Amino acid sequence: MAEPAKNNSVAELEKKQEWWWAAEKKRSKRLDYLRKGMWKKGAIGGLYPAGLQVDLEQAVLQTQKARELETSPDPFVVKQAKIFADYLDSKTIFITDHAQLVSYVGSLPNTINWNPTMATILNAEVINDPTVIPEPLDESLKVINEVIAYWSGKTDADRIMSQTDMADIMKILSGTIGWGIPLARGGYSGKDYEYIMSGKRAFEDVLAEIDKNLDEADASAHEPTANQEIIKLYEKMNNWEAYKIALEACIRHGQRYARLARIIAENYETDNKRKEELLQIADCCERVPAKTPRTLQESLQYDLFIQLFSRTEAVEGAWPARPDYYHGPYYEKDVNIDKRITKEEALDLAGEFLIRAAEVSQYKVKWVREGLQGIEGTWVWTLGGVNQHGDDACNGMTTALLQAARLVRVSNPTFGFRWHPKVKEEVLRECFECIRQGLGYPSMRNDPLLIANSMYWHGHPIEEARTWVHQACMSPCPTTKKGFQPMRMANATANCAKIIEYVFTSGFDPVVNMQIGAETPDAATFTDFEQVYDVWVIQMKTIFSILTRMINAARAYAPGLTPRPFLSAISERSVESGLDVMTPSLSRGNSWITAFTWVENADSLAAIKKLVFEEKKYTMAQLKKAITDDWQGHEEMRLDFVKNAPKWGNDDDYVDNIMLRCLRDCAIFGHELKDPMGNNWPILPENVSGNIHYANVVGALPSGRRRGDALYDGGISPGPGLDKKGPTAVLKSCGKIDHISDGRAFLLNQRLSPTQMAGEKGYSLWKAYMDTWYNLGLDHIQFNCVSDETLRSAQREPEKYQEVIVRVAGYSAHFVDISRKTQDNIIQRTVQGIG
Amino acid sequence: MPLCKECKKFFPIKEDPNKGDCVQRVVDPRQAYYKAKPVGADMDASSCSSFEKK
Ligand code: SF4
Numbered sequence: 001m002a003e004p005a006k007n008n009s010v011a012e013l014e015k016k017q018e019w020w021w022a023a024e025k026k027r028s029k030r031l032d033y034l035r036k037g038m039w040k041k042g043a044i045g046g047l048y049p050a051g052l053q054v055d056l057e058q059a060v061l062q063t064q065k066a067r068e069l070e071t072s073p074d075p076f077v078v079k080q081a082k083i084f085a086d087y088l089d090s091k092t093i094f095i096t097d098h099a100q101l102v103s104y105v106g107s108l109p110n111t112i113n114w115n116p117t118m119a120t121i122l123n124a125e126v127i128n129d130p131t132v133i134p135e136p137l138d139e140s141l142k143v144i145n146e147v148i149a150y151w152s153g154k155t156d157a158d159r160i161m162s163q164t165d166m167a168d169i170m171k172i173l174s175g176t177i178g179w180g181i182p183l184a185r186g187g188y189s190g191k192d193y194e195y196i197m198s199g200k201r202a203f204e205d206v207l208a209e210i211d212k213n214l215d216e217a218d219a220s221a222h223e224p225t226a227n228q229e230i231i232k233l234y235e236k237m238n239n240w241e242a243y244k245i246a247l248e249a250c251i252r253h254g255q256r257y258a259r260l261a262r263i264i265a266e267n268y269e270t271d272n273k274r275k276e277e278l279l280q281i282a283d284c285c286e287r288v289p290a291k292t293p294r295t296l297q298e299s300l301q302y303d304l305f306i307q308l309f310s311r312t313e314a315v316e317g318a319w320p321a322r323p324d325y326y327h328g329p330y331y332e333k334d335v336n337i338d339k340r341i342t343k344e345e346a347l348d349l350a351g352e353f354l355i356r357a358a359e360v361s362q363y364k365v366k367w368v369r370e371g372l373q374g375i376e377g378t379w380v381w382t383l384g385g386v387n388q389h390g391d392d393a394c395n396g397m398t399t400a401l402l403q404a405a406r407l408v409r410v411s412n413p414t415f416g417f418r419w420h421p422k423v424k425e426e427v428l429r430e431c432f433e434c435i436r437q438g439l440g441y442p443s444m445r446n447d448p449l450l451i452a453n454s455m456y457w458h459g460h461p462i463e464e465a466r467t468w469v470h471q472a473c474m475s476p477c478p479t480t481k482k483g484f485q486p487m488r489m490a491n492a493t494a495n496c497a498k499i500i501e502y503v504f505t506s507g508f509d510p511v512v513n514m515q516i517g518a519e520t521p522d523a524a525t526f527t528d529f530e531q532v533y534d535v536w537v538i539q540m541k542t543i544f545s546i547l548t549r550m551i552n553a554a555r556a557y558a559p560g561l562t563p564r565p566f567l568s569a570i571s572e573r574s575v576e577s578g579l580d581v582m583t584p585s586l587s588r589g590n591s592w593i594t595a596f597t598w599v600e601n602a603d604s605l606a607a608i609k610k611l612v613f614e615e616k617k618y619t620m621a622q623l624k625k626a627i628t629d630d631w632q633g634h635e636e637m638r639l640d641f642v643k644n645a646p647k648w649g650n651d652d653d654y655v656d657n658i659m660l661r662c663l664r665d666c667a668i669f670g671h672e673l674k675d676p677m678g679n680n681w682p683i684l685p686e687n688v689s690g691n692i693h694y695a696n697v698v699g700a701l702p703s704g705r706r707r708g709d710a711l712y713d714g715g716i717s718p719g720p721g722l723d724k725k726g727p728t729a730v731l732k733s734c735g736k737i738d739h740i741s742d743g744r745a746f747l748l749n750q751r752l753s754p755t756q757m758a759g760e761k762g763y764s765l766w767k768a769y770m771d772t773w774y775n776l777g778l779d780h781i782q783f784n785c786v787s788d789e790t791l792r793s794a795q796r797e798p799e800k801y802q803e804v805i806v807r808v809a810g811y812s813a814h815f816v817d818i819s820r821k822t823q824d825n826i827i828q829r830t831v832q833g834i835g
Numbered sequence: 836m837p838l839c840k841e842c843k844k845f846f847p848i849k850e851d852p853n854k855g856d857c858v859q860r861v862v863d864p865r866q867a868y869y870k871a872k873p874v875g876a877d878m879d880a881s882s883c884s885s886f887e888k889k
Binding site for chain 2: 091095096
C-alpha cells in the first residue's frame with residue numbers, strides 16, 4: 001500500500017480500510033495540527049524515541065528545595081508539600097499553538113519528566129541513558145550526578161526497602177518472578193472522583209473544609225482538658241497544613257497558565273479568533289482548579305490539572321478515569337441545553353483531551369519500558385457502564401470520545417467499555433466502529449459481572465461497585481471514599497510460568513542462579529500427577545507470598561515514610577480524617593495479583609498428565625532432562641508435547657478442567673492472603689507485553705515451549721495457533737471459568753478479519769459474537785482487526801505505516817513502535833472467522 | 836549590567852512588579868508554542884542569550 005494519492009477521497013480511503021489516512025482528512029485543522037505536533041513518548045525496544053530529552057527541571061528544582069528545607073523544623077509531610085508547591089510555582093509552562101487545553105508534566109513538549117525522589121535505581125538509569133540526556137552533555141551530566149548524589153539513600157525506594165526483608169527484595173529485583181517495586185508514589189493511582197470530580201466541590205471548597213477541620217482541631221488541642229490525645233491531633237494538623245500548601249500551589253499554577261494566555265493574547269497574537277481562544281483559556285484557568293467547572297472546556301481542563309498535579313507528586317503508570325461519566329453533564333449542558341458549542345467543537349475538545357493525555361511521559365526504568373512497548377503506561381479509560389442506580393450511564397460524551405479516538409488515533413489512552421444490556425445500539429455501533437477501524441480498543445468489559453465480582457472479592461457495596469474504573473489495564477476499582485485504591489503497586493505482578501518451571505527445578509532459578517521458589521522434592525522422582533500438582537500449588541503460594549508481603553509492608557509504611565499530600569487533599573477520607581490517603585484503616589482495599597504468563601501452566605500440566613502419567617510415553621526423569629536441556633536433542637519428544645497434548649482454548653474438558661483447578665486453588669489462596677486493609681488478593685491473568693519481556697527469563701516448559709520462545713499473549717488467550725477449533729470453542733473454554741469467583745478479571749485477545757468486519761454484515765456478525773461472549777459470562781475481550789497483509793507491509797516499510805495501531809495485551813500501541821518479536825507474535829495470533 | 840526587567844520578554848506581575856514571567860516563542864521540529872518561566876525583575880541578564888532590549 002503506497003501513500004494515498006492526494007485526490008483519494010475519504011470514502012475511497014475508507015473503502016480500502018486505510019483508516020489512518022482517512023482520519024487525517026476528516027479531522028479539523030486544529031486536531032490535525034495538534035496530533036501531528038505531538039511528541040510520541042512510548043519507548044521503542046526499551047529506548048525512548050529520537051528527539052526526546054529527560055527533563056532536568058523537576059530534578060533540579062526539587063533537589064534545591066529539599067536542600068533548603070534540610071534544616072527546617074517542618075514535619076516531613078509539610079516539607080514534601082513545600083517541595084511540590086515550589087516546583088509548581090517555578091517550573092516552565094507552555095501553551096501550544098491552536099491548543100484549547102493546557103498543562104504538561106514536564107517543562108517542554110519533548111521532555112520526559114524525571115522525578116528524582118522515587119528510587120535510586122531509576123536515577124542511576126538516567127545517567128546511563130545517553131540517548132535522552134540533553135546537550136551540552138557535560139553540563140547535564142554534572143547536574144544529574146549532583147541530583148543523584150543528593151537523593152542517594154533518601155528516595156522512597158531506599159527508605160521503604162531498608163524496612164523490608166532483604167531476601168525478598170533480592171528475589172523481586174532479580175526480575176524473574178515479579179515486575180516493579182513497592183512504592184506508594186510509583187504505580188497505578190486511583191482517585192476519589194466521586195469527591196473531587198462530581199461537580200460538588202473544587203479546590204477552594206476543599207480548602208474551606210480543611211480550614212474548618214484545622215480550627216476544630218486547634219480548639220480541641222487547647223481545651224483545658226486536652227491530654228495525650230492531642231498528639232494524634234498534631235499529626236492530623238500537620239497533614240492538613242500540608243494538604244493546604246499543595247492545594248494553594250495548584251490554584252496558583254492554574255493562574256500561571258491564565259497569565260501566560262493573556263500575555264500571548266495581548267502582546268503576540270494577531271489573529272482575532274485565536275486571541276479569543278487564548279482569553280478563553282485564561283478564563284478557564286482562572287476558574288479551575290480553584291472553583292468548580294461550568295463548561296466542558298473547564299471540566300476537561302480541571303481533570304487535566306488533577307492528573308498533572310498527581311503526576312507531579314508521583315510516577316503514575318496508569319490513568320484510572322471515567323471521562324464520559326464525569327464530563328458528560330458538561331457536554332450535555334454545553335451542546336444540547338445551552339448550545340454554547342456545536343457537536344464538532346465538542347469533538348475538537350474531546351480529541352485534544354486525548355492528545356494531551358497521550359503526550360504525558362515520566363521517566364521509567366528500562367524493564368518497565370520493555371514491558372510496556374510503545375506506550376508510557378496503561379492508560380485505560382473507562383467508558384459506558386451504569387450509574388449508581390443501575391441505569392445506563394452512556395451520554396453524548398461517550399459518543400464524542402469514541403468518535404474523537406477515530407480522528408486522532410492515539411494508541412494511549414485507550415478505552416475499556418463497560419457493556420451491559422441497557423447500552424443503546426447506537427453506542428455499540430460506535431464501539432464497533434473503533435474496533436473495525438483497527439484501534440484495538442475499546443476492550444469490552446462485562447459490566448454486571450464485574451460489578452458482582454467487585455462485590456464478591458472486595459466487599460464493595462453495589463452503589464460503589466457501580467462506579468468502577470480500570471485501575472490499570474483490567475482491574476475494576478470504585479471511585480469512592482473507601483473504595484478507591486490510592487496506589488496499586490506494580491510488583492504484585494507474578495511471572496506465573498515460573499510456577500511450573502520451578503516444579504522441575506525445586507524452586508531454583510537457573511537464569512539468575514538463585515533459590516527463589518520453595519525447595520520442593522526432585523520432580524524426576526514423582527510417580528503420579530498429584531505429586532506434580534501439589535508441588536505446583538506450593539510454588540504458586542511461595543511466589544505469590546513473596547510479592548504480596550513486600551507490598552503489604554510498603555503499604556503499611558507508606559503514610560509515615562512516603563506520604564502523598566496532594567492525593568490526600570483530593571480524597572474525602574483524608575480531608576475528613578487528617579490521615580494520609582495510604583492509611584490502611586481508611587480504605588476497603590482492592591488488591592490483586594496480576595498473573596502474567598498464566599496459561600502455560602494449564603497447558604504444561606495437561607501435557608504432563610496425559611503423556612507422562614496416562615499414556616506413559618515418557619518418565620518424569622526424561623521430561624526433566626529434556627526441559628533442562630531446553631529441549632535440545634529432544635525435538636521429536638518436544639513435538640509430541642506440542643501436538644499431542646490437549647491445549648487450552650479448544651473446548652476440551654481435559655485441559656480446561658486443569659485450568660479451573662489451578663484458578664480455584666489460586667482463589668482459595670487469594671482469600672487466605674490478606675492485604676493491610678484485611679481484604680483479599682485475587683489473581684488477574686493478563687500480560688501487557690510481559691509475554692515477550694519474559695521470553696528469555698522463563699526456561700523450557702512441558703508445553704513444548706523453548707527458552708526464548710514468546711510466551712502466550714493474553715491472560716486466558718490460547719497459545720498462538722493452538723486454538724484449532726474456532727472462535728466459539730475459545731469462548732466456551734473461557735466460559736467455563738467462573739468470572740466472578742475464580743479471579744478478579746481475565747484478559748482475552750482475539751483477532752478478527754477486517755474483510756469479514758466490513759459493512760453492515762460485519763456489525764451483525766460482531767454483535768452476534770458479542771452476545772455469545774456475554775451469555776457465556778466472560779468479563780473481557782479485545783480485538784485486533786488489522787490484516788496480516790497490512791502488518792507484514794508495515795514490517796517491510798515501517799515509514800509508510802507509522803499510524804497502524806494494534807492491540808498488544810491490555811493496551812494498544814503503534815505497530816512500528818513494538819519489537820519485531822512482539823510484531824511477529826501478533827501476526828501469529830489466529831485470525832478468527834466468526835459467524 | 837542588563838536586567839530582566841529591561842528585556843522585551845519580561846512581563847511583570849501586576850500585584851508584585853519585582854517578579855514576572857519570561858515569555859518566549861519556541862518552534863520545535865513538531866510544534867510551536869509560547870513558554871513562560873518565573874524570573875525576578877532585577878535578575879542579571881548579562882549571560883542570557885535571549886535578552887532583547889525593550
Ligand atoms: S531570562 Fe533572558 S529572555 Fe528572559 S526576561 Fe530575563 S533577560 Fe529576557
